[in-house]
Amino acid sequence: MESKKIQNYPELDEIDLAILAQLSGNGRLSNADLAQAVGIAASTCLGRVRALVQSGVILGFQAEISPAALGLELEALISVTLRAGARANLSSFMNQMRDHPQVTQVFFLGGTEDFIVHVAVRDSDEVREFVLEQLSSNQSVANTRTNIIFDHYHKGPLG
16 A cells, blocks of 8 residues: 655644634535635635645545445445455455445554444345345455444544
8 A cells, every 4th residue: 555645734723723623524615715714804705715635734625425325325444354365455355345336435444453444235135135245255465354234423633
């Protein structure tokens, strides 16, 4: 797996943190409303948001879509441990998982397991099929452990 370059982030002042707090609560906030909420001019606010995006502090603005609204009623976290000899395939495994339409997130870990794969599927048959066809049949995979998600809460770093 390719190592990530160490990112040099800018020092964040109180206004930057206020902007981030507002946007993490509502990414659709207009620039005018954002500027008013943090107490700065709209042009200053726009420049600061652009700088936060350009420096990699803000990674993106996207809609959070309910998987259930798309018929994906079941979500699961699948812990994956690779075989000792397959450690050279970390990057390949990560890419395979990223490319799979049922995978919503992949976490590369330090610890007992190597990865946690988050999937959104229609039902338990589909999660079983995913584990059997995409993981158990994969020569690099030593073992898996599947956990069904009943409910979850995502706060984010500033929530």
